Amino acid sequence: MISVEEARARILSGLRPTPAEIVALANAWGRVTAGAVRARLTQPPADVSAMDGYALRAADGGLGARLRLIGTAPAGHPFAGALGPGEAVRIFTGSIVPAGADGILLQEDATRDGELVTVNEAVVAGRHIRRAGQDFSAGDEVLPAGRRLTARDIGMAAAANHPWLGVHRRPRVAILATGDEIAMPGEPIPPGGIVSSNSHALAALVRAAGGEPIVLPVVQDDREAIAAVADAVAGMDMLVTTGGASVGEHDLVVAGLAQRGLEVDFWKIAMRPGKPVMFGGLGGVPVLGLPGNPVSALVCSILFLMPALGKLSGGAGDPPPTIPATLGGPVAANDQRADHLRATMTLDETGSAVVTPFGAQDSSMLRRFALADALVLRAPHAPALPAGAPVRAIRLDAIGV
Amino acid sequence: MISVEEARARILSGLRPTPAEIVALANAWGRVTAGAVRARLTQPPADVSAMDGYALRAADGGLGARLRLIGTAPAGHPFAGALGPGEAVRIFTGSIVPAGADGILLQEDATRDGELVTVNEAVVAGRHIRRAGQDFSAGDEVLPAGRRLTARDIGMAAAANHPWLGVHRRPRVAILATGDEIAMPGEPIPPGGIVSSNSHALAALVRAAGGEPIVLPVVQDDREAIAAVADAVAGMDMLVTTGGASVGEHDLVVAGLAQRGLEVDFWKIAMRPGKPVMFGGLGGVPVLGLPGNPVSALVCSILFLMPALGKLSGGAGDPPPTIPATLGGPVAANDQRADHLRATMTLDETGSAVVTPFGAQDSSMLRRFALADALVLRAPHAPALPAGAPVRAIRLDAIGV
Numbered sequence: 001m002i003s004v005e006e007a008r009a010r011i012l013s014g015l016r017p018t019p020a021e022i023v024a025l026a027n028a029w030g031r032v033t034a035g036a037v038r039a040r041l042t043q044p045p046a047d048v049s050a051m052d053g054y055a056l057r058a059a060d061g062g063l064g065a066r067l068r069l070i071g072t073a074p075a076g077h078p079f080a081g082a083l084g085p086g087e088a089v090r091i092f093t094g095s096i097v098p099a100g101a102d103g104i105l106l107q108e109d110a111t112r113d114g115e116l117v118t119v120n121e122a123v124v125a126g127r128h129i130r131r132a133g134q135d136f137s138a139g140d141e142v143l144p145a146g147r148r149l150t151a152r153d154i155g156m157a158a159a160a161n162h163p164w165l166g167v168h169r170r171p172r173v174a175i176l177a178t179g180d181e182i183a184m185p186g187e188p189i190p191p192g193g194i195v196s197s198n199s200h201a202l203a204a205l206v207r208a209a210g211g212e213p214i215v216l217p218v219v220q221d222d223r224e225a226i227a228a229v230a231d232a233v234a235g236m237d238m239l240v241t242t243g244g245a246s247v248g249e250h251d252l253v254v255a256g257l258a259q260r261g262l263e264v265d266f267w268k269i270a271m272r273p274g275k276p277v278m279f280g281g282l283g284g285v286p287v288l289g290l291p292g293n294p295v296s297a298l299v300c301s302i303l304f305l306m307p308a309l310g311k312l313s314g315g316a317g318d319p320p321p322t323i324p325a326t327l328g329g330p331v332a333a334n335d336q337r338a339d340h341l342r343a344t345m346t347l348d349e350t351g352s353a354v355v356t357p358f359g360a361q362d363s364s365m366l367r368r369f370a371l372a373d374a375l376v377l378r379a380p381h382a383p384a385l386p387a388g389a390p391v392r393a394i395r396l397d398a399i400g401v
Numbered sequence: 402m403i404s405v406e407e408a409r410a411r412i413l414s415g416l417r418p419t420p421a422e423i424v425a426l427a428n429a430w431g432r433v434t435a436g437a438v439r440a441r442l443t444q445p446p447a448d449v450s451a452m453d454g455y456a457l458r459a460a461d462g463g464l465g466a467r468l469r470l471i472g473t474a475p476a477g478h479p480f481a482g483a484l485g486p487g488e489a490v491r492i493f494t495g496s497i498v499p500a501g502a503d504g505i506l507l508q509e510d511a512t513r514d515g516e517l518v519t520v521n522e523a524v525v526a527g528r529h530i531r532r533a534g535q536d537f538s539a540g541d542e543v544l545p546a547g548r549r550l551t552a553r554d555i556g557m558a559a560a561a562n563h564p565w566l567g568v569h570r571r572p573r574v575a576i577l578a579t580g581d582e583i584a585m586p587g588e589p590i591p592p593g594g595i596v597s598s599n600s601h602a603l604a605a606l607v608r609a610a611g612g613e614p615i616v617l618p619v620v621q622d623d624r625e626a627i628a629a630v631a632d633a634v635a636g637m638d639m640l641v642t643t644g645g646a647s648v649g650e651h652d653l654v655v656a657g658l659a660q661r662g663l664e665v666d667f668w669k670i671a672m673r674p675g676k677p678v679m680f681g682g683l684g685g686v687p688v689l690g691l692p693g694n695p696v697s698a699l700v701c702s703i704l705f706l707m708p709a710l711g712k713l714s715g716g717a718g719d720p721p722p723t724i725p726a727t728l729g730g731p732v733a734a735n736d737q738r739a740d741h742l743r744a745t746m747t748l749d750e751t752g753s754a755v756v757t758p759f760g761a762q763d764s765s766m767l768r769r770f771a772l773a774d775a776l777v778l779r780a781p782h783a784p785a786l787p788a789g790a791p792v793r794a795i796r797l798d799a800i801g802v
Binding site for chain 1: 426427429430431442444445446447451474475476477478479494495496497531535536537541543544549550551552553554555556557558559560561562563564565580581582583585586587588590591592593594595596597598599600601602603604605606608609616622693694695699723724725751752753763765766767768769770771773791793797798799801802
């Protein structure tokens with residue numbers, strides 16, 4: 001058996017980021033930058049006022065001084081001339097400071113009477129002025145490569161004057177469910193059959209991780225039909241298979257795709273829930289074979305497929321994020337397999353997470369998994385722990401799973 | 402001044418969930434259920450084997466017993482007949498247990514010789530059998546109303562045989578930026594002007610919260626032009642405005658829309674960054690007026706717009722999720738305004754979050770905000786805290802902002 005970490009490293013080592021494409025800024029949220037984004041302008045473009053008030057020479061702004069108002073400069077309408085001794089220009093937040101001015105008299109510190117402005121609070125040179133380039137200057141790197149774009153980043157790219165952004169193409173992941181017993185929701189169910197849930201859950205997980213799922217038609221337990229899938233996956237960035245439970249986990253899938261050149265590794269991973277995972281390559285397309293059991297398939301996807309999508313998308317392929325939590329009940333000592341206990345999560349009075357594993361951890365129970373909030377991580381050979389002990393957990397809603 | 406909590410409660414009190422629409426299961430990830438989802442079938446549909454092996458009468462399964470193999474039942478191909486004394490049927494994980502059988506002899510506990518199967522480990526009645534309905538039964542509520550659908554939920558709905566789901570329509574949020582100084586990225590920039598970043602950042606935030614943004618054309622600082630916006634927002638679930646900084650925060654927007662019947666509340670909210678927020682209604686459309694400053698606009702959106710979208714989407718309108726963290730550096734005592742310190746976040750050796758606020762918290766600096774990982778929450782009048790003190794923080798990447 002190999003560890004979860006070794007399996008993940010071996011999967012990631014064979015993956016390369018997708019090439020770049022150009023998308024409109026408005027469609028770039030959640031995408032991953034294919035290169036650094038550099039500012040195309042300087043912000044602020046010139047010295048601007050940070051407040052509403054009057055621009056003047058600070059030397060003229062002593063307490064009680066009176067100045068002559070010579071103009072107004074709303075944002076977007078800079079004062080065209082230069083300001084001389086004893087003169088003031090009405091300005092607003094974001095207005096360019098007129099030539100000759102080096103101080104701002106705040107609106108609330110001034111009394112205006114027609115064209116006369118009286119200083120009620122001495123002006124300090126440079127105060128309330130944002131310097132040109134204080135936020136960023138043309139040429140500055142404002143976003144790094146490999147960053148999944150947040151709402152702030154979209155604002156940043158806009159402010160840096162980018163209507164388009166180069167991002168990694170969404171990884172295309174083909175999803176194959178096999179089995180004579182499988183029907184799509186709403187379609188006739190064969191005798192003793194079940195409705196396919198893995199394809200749709202995995203497609204949603206691929207979306208959650210920023211990929212583009214392609215759900216292939218269900219293939220019957222037939223070697224030739226499975227072999228034909230090889231034609232459908234040309235141009236995909238990954239093929240994920242599940243099931244084939246009727247005749248042993250991956251036998252028919254492997255046998256069928258082997259006719260088309262599948263190079264395959266089988267691993268027994270020291271984890272639970274989960275069975276052997278198959279990883280290989282089919283004409284340059286990485287192939288990940290997951291268990292047919294829905295809970296096992298999703299847990300394996302969280303541990304292996306989501307990091308794979310991260311790497312294919314141009315990121316690092318980090319393992320799923322975990323949070324610190326305390327146990328809401330005791331757990332038994334673990335055996336040699338890393339366990340992922342389905343658990344509910346509450347917050348204690350300090351706002352810290354408390355995770356309580358379900359008593360029954362039957363991996364066939366999809367409904368119970370749907371009701372879980374978190375997976376509690378249990379390392380191989382971890383000792384029994386009492387309620388209140390610290391553990392780490394994966395919050396399922398936080399990753400969209 | 403009113404508190405952040407009171408402002409949020411007042412905004413939410415006026416909002417109602419959008420009506421339902423039907424979407425294909427494949428498009429339902431991230432949507433919010435408009436009603437409870439009930440199972441349309443029972444899972445497992447009958448008693449099924451949990452393992453590969455042989456079905457038999459447990460009474461026949463004593464150690465050393467020999468049974469006659471009378472058939473094979475792969476999943477999806479149930480055994481048609483009934484099993485009698487001394488008989489066994491080959492079955493697989495998920496296969497329906499044949500009539501007459503009440504025990505499973507595991508494959509690894511059996512020796513097969515042609516049609517003869519020898520028991521190497523005594524069989525226990527009922528063991529390794531999943532009972533009909535063990536996961537769920539027809540009619541069971543498998544997903545509640547008001548739930549944002551995860552990948553697991555999609556799998557659950559599929560297993561319960563739902564090809565379509567009723568979900569709340571995505572809230573349509575019109576976004577209006579005003580100002581003579583504003584240009585769209587890539588378009589000509591007026592003298593002293595800046596590129597609009599708020600519209601795009603807010604549109605991305607609306608997407609992150611499950612809404613549908615409609616970015617309206619930039620409107621100049623002209624009362625009539627602003628009034629005309631009233632026609633554009635019919636049928637929207639909310640209008641969000643930003644800026645108008647050239648002539649005071651909301652003056653022209655309010656004056657313009659008031660001609661068309663805007664009913665308005667101005668609030669001074671005890672928070673930072675942020676200025677007065679405007680909330681009101683325009684012909685039945687809720688209107689949220691945000692500051693023009695990009696950092697203030699986004700922080701106010703996290704605190705008010707995202708919960709509003711949650712409620713419009715059919716959820717509870719919860720405030721943004723926070724995590725417990727410790728301070729990486731000291732913070733000064735707070736004044737009467739709730740503060741939201743932009744901070745970097747690292748994990749300590751125990752995996753707990755350490756948040757370190759930037760020294761400068763200038764709300765005009767979008768780039769610094771883009772580099773932040775978290776907002777550290779500081780309640781009004783919170784005392785000075787040393788490094789290592791516990792605080793709560795909003796993880797920005799976790800909410801897509």
